[in-house]
Amino acid sequence: MIDSPLPFALARSERNFYADSGLDRVSEQRRDSAWITEQLLHPNSRFVPVWRSRNLVDPARAEVLYLGQDRFSVGENEPVLLGVRETIAYFAVDLSHIDGGEDGAALASRFAASAAFLDLRIVGPQLPRREGGLLAYARGMLTWHRRHRFCGQCGAPTIAREGGHLRVCTNQECGLEQFPRTDPAVIMLVTCGERCLLARQARFPPGMYSTLAGFVEPGETLEAAVAREVWEEAGVRVRNVRYHSSQPWPFPTSLMLGFYADADTFDCAINRSELEDGGWYARAWIRERSDAGDPTFKLPRADSIARRLIEDWLEPNR
Ligand SMILES: [Zn+2]
16 A cells, blocks of 8 residues: 555556656745745755756766756746745746757756756656656746747737746737646556557567557547547457546656556457557566566556556556
């Protein structure tokens, strides 16, 4: 059992990578510009720099590097208030406009000799969970800002408000307000007795097999999205769709909603235009292969909810 004061489903989600930043998101304070200014100038406040979707880390020590507000000039990009952890305010700041050299190395070296700007998907599994969650949140927020600089309704520039949790159209006749968005995607492990349905896309690393997944479409429930994706990708009918847990996946803008679903037969018709290979895999066979490190059959990356869905099914009592 999980030792947590949270309701069970929350605790289960919290165990997923990037799910917990440990921050109080202080949504009440977002409209308090005096409080935000005070935090921006406070010597204890920490800034999470993001350069072209990469986060600043010390890869050798698997540490996140935060900056004080004396370490950079904010320029035109107003920092985004992330929240407060242990009385310290955290902000995300986009440094993408700076010519950082190859892979941002020249810019990173200005902060620390051992620093690098890395894609969170490279370093995430090695980081302490809460730091990984905080970097994911920062990256997701700044991606949203970058993609919503203009109004989708009238095309005029937008401006950030409320600590960066709102963008408002500058055309006064329009005034459209946009809030940070995340795209729901369902991801599901379909099982039939002692077997589960796994597949691989051509773009996956060699030998890697994973669960099926897909985006939820407008006008669709989560359960219908699960059933539709499994039918479209594998020709399998499912029933008893049940929720497992969720995971922020800001690569670039998704929220993964994890499910289990049952199938009644092993019949399947893998859609070769979407998948390179796939089929039913026995629980005991997967356990053996993953323990032996078989290069022709690998489970998904350690920080993914796909891995979590498979491992929880492989070892239901763990
Ligand atoms: Zn507008």
